[in-house]
Amino acid sequence: MSFSSFALELIDSETGHVLQTWEFGDGDVFQLGRSRESDVVLQSPLVSRTHAYVRRRDDGWELSAVSRSGVFVNGERIEHLALQDGLMWRLAERGPTLRFRTGSAAGLGSAGETICFDAARTPLLVLDEEELHREVDQIAEGDYFQDLQRKLAQFRSRPHGAQTSSETTT
């Protein structure tokens, strides 16, 4: 995949439609903001004059937040983020939504080529399994959980709706 070019798309947050596209080839740093000097000019009162930058890195592109009103990915504030094809973010919590497209997916420089975007390649939500097991084990090893597990078998073997008595679940 070529990292030499990319496109940014302004997305309508209601419909998901692309409202505007900016394509970039040469250059290492691009400014996103409300000021007219920005490479991507966004006329929103929620956007700062200089809001964020997209910078070239050795292995791709990086998004850096500058504005105090922040950059948000899935509702979470980020400072720096390596950009992947299809990644979306908001300038300010409720500001405009932008989407990053790399050269091949954005169809740059290959007019007429079918644009094919395999979204599954860029998962938004990934579990940290290690962290999960650590947390679950910590709770499951606790006295209350162990006790609850023991008593459940007893409880489930009762006729439906039967009353438990307090001394069986201390």
Add this chain to the structure above:
Amino acid sequence: MAIHSFRGGTGKSNTTANLAVLIARAGFRVGVVDTDIHSPGIHVIFNRRPDSIRHTLNDYLHGRCPIGEAAYDVTESAIGRVAADDERPRIFLIPSSIQAGEIARVLREGYDVARLNDGFQELIRGLALDYLLIDTHPGVNEETLLSIAIANVFLLIMRPDKQDLQGTAVTLELARRLEVERILVVLNKIPAAMDRALLREQVEAAYRVPVIGMLPLSNEMAEVASGGIFVNSYPEHRFARELVRIADQVRK
């Protein structure tokens, strides 16, 4: 049925109230218990004025009344007029106290979680309920674990973000270890620009449980806020229609 979310603000109480109304409307007797004792709120959605509430779940937990006295028939305000001798549909609300002193007492002293379980069973029997919906406190604590453990259906409500995904996974795994019969997920507050099919795929892959509903981030929902039952105010809204589908799935 225990309804839970890992974090606050997911729309759990609103979803619970709407599901209660939809299930009851299908011809059932439904109870809704607010076990979010630290930050109660579901009574607001049912338009129950605090001064019309005499006894609460707190009174029962502290031994001041039988649980039946903390149950309020809210059928008329939530569904409409039902003939007095009609047994179905009915909705009963068991609110938590909103008095600062009562909340402080629970925080300070805790309560006998086993008594809560007795209360649930007594409600089901005493009010001849077809469904009991338990609106749980966010996070994982003893009453949450108990509510999960004794529920036949465990419904998790989450927003499509990383923090919710990770936190919800913990609760879900605990529910699995407690061998809950059915674990279901509802995604709420989905931004319009998000790819819904991909989202469902990712959550189902991470959790290995079905996503039974995907609710959009809705301005109308935010406007109704907690001032009423959304499915009553906007029955034709796509948000309401999705809630109907969720209620049907839950009842299966």
